[in-house]
Amino acid sequence: MAVETSCDETSAAVVKNGNEVLSNLIASQIETHKVFGGVVPEVASRKHVESITLMLEEAVEQAGISLEKLSAIAVTEGPGLVGALLVGIMAAKSLAFAIDKPLIGTHHIAGHIYANRLVQEISYPCIALVVSGGHTELALMEREGSFVLIGQTRDDAVGEAYDKVARALGFPYPGGPHVDKLAMESQEVEELPRAWLEPDSYDFSFSGLKSAVLNAVNQHRMRGEEGFEPSIARGFQESVIEVLVEKAIRAVKSTDAVQLLLCGGVAANRGLRSALTERCEREGISLLIPPFSYCTDNAAMIGAAAYLKWKQGEFSSLELKAEPSLSLESWSVAAK
Ligand code: ATP
Ligand code: MG
Numbered sequence: 001m002a003v004e005t006s007c008d009e010t011s012a013a014v015v016k017n018g019n020e021v022l023s024n025l026i027a028s029q030i031e032t033h034k035v036f037g038g039v040v041p042e043v044a045s046r047k048h049v050e051s052i053t054l055m056l057e058e059a060v061e062q063a064g065i066s067l068e069k070l071s072a073i074a075v076t077e078g079p080g081l082v083g084a085l086l087v088g089i090m091a092a093k094s095l096a097f098a099i100d101k102p103l104i105g106t107h108h109i110a111g112h113i114y115a116n117r118l119v120q121e122i123s124y125p126c127i128a129l130v131v132s133g134g135h136t137e138l139a140l141m142e143r144e145g146s147f148v149l150i151g152q153t154r155d156d157a158v159g160e161a162y163d164k165v166a167r168a169l170g171f172p173y174p175g176g177p178h179v180d181k182l183a184m185e186s187q188e189v190e191e192l193p194r195a196w197l198e199p200d201s202y203d204f205s206f207s208g209l210k211s212a213v214l215n216a217v218n219q220h221r222m223r224g225e226e227g228f229e230p231s232i233a234r235g236f237q238e239s240v241i242e243v244l245v246e247k248a249i250r251a252v253k254s255t256d257a258v259q260l261l262l263c264g265g266v267a268a269n270r271g272l273r274s275a276l277t278e279r280c281e282r283e284g285i286s287l288l289i290p291p292f293s294y295c296t297d298n299a300a301m302i303g304a305a306a307y308l309k310w311k312q313g314e315f316s317s318l319e320l321k322a323e324p325s326l327s328l329e330s331w332s333v334a335a336k
């Protein structure tokens, strides 16, 4: 059983052998948070409390198994909103205690990465490009469950930049999918900057691009222009994609990686998926991208990552705490 409550999705899943999804239920709180233009932590915690028990019950029911058949209870311990994480952790602890099964505290981003294994076996060493609401990272994975961060964002995460640009263009939260759609439909491209940083750096920066978008929007509005939104969406998306693809490919080529994994909510972006697919085909690089439903937050991916710890017998105690800024590297699974 896997439980995920790190942000604004309450999710419970039953996963077999870390790659067979028997059930994966997701209660999204998007409609609740939309009116505030973003996730309100206090509200998120309360909504998790309302639905967590039902989600756990439904997950075992849909999986068609009894509670005794579960071999472990996995739960996201971090990173995420502390109050939101706590709800999942308390529920998972209670269940683990009640049925006397091991508890496995799991890293949310390891979950996003291992969403790829729900579809296909991963080859190592590999590079993971993580693009989500709170993270933009390049991780080198020499073996299963080991993570070394070789690059990360110095300011905004790419999903965060999408959401802010979307808001400036008049779209509701979460805006990523709206910007994606507008960009794909646009014939025109507004010229916007690319943040490459130092030539050998794998780090990212999206706050300059975000500011450039906000300035462009203001200028168009001051000139009384209309209908400029699609070309800005397209220009923004092209800038983001070019930098992400270029750095990810360079990371694969300059390490011993044999595969590239894309993951996180922004991996649902159609422009990014197709640009990366095309580039990897051209370069002869093996690429894995999860299906749309496993890109944004879900508990099945947490089950996939927790399986690595389960295989090694690395369990958590019932003292497990929420770790709002848990590092990915520190969660690495011990070598066999
Ligand atoms: P993290 O995983 O870093 O803790 P999170 O869990 O809030 O953050 P995810 O659920 O992984 O983030 O992803 C949500 C983000 O993905 C939002 O910023 C959303 O706008 C973005 N997103 C979803 N679909 C698309 C899309 N098609 N194009 C661009 N962005 C998208
Ligand atoms: Mg979310």
Ligand code: FE
Pocket: 108, 112, 132, 133, 264, 265, 296, 297
């Ligand atoms: Fe996430």
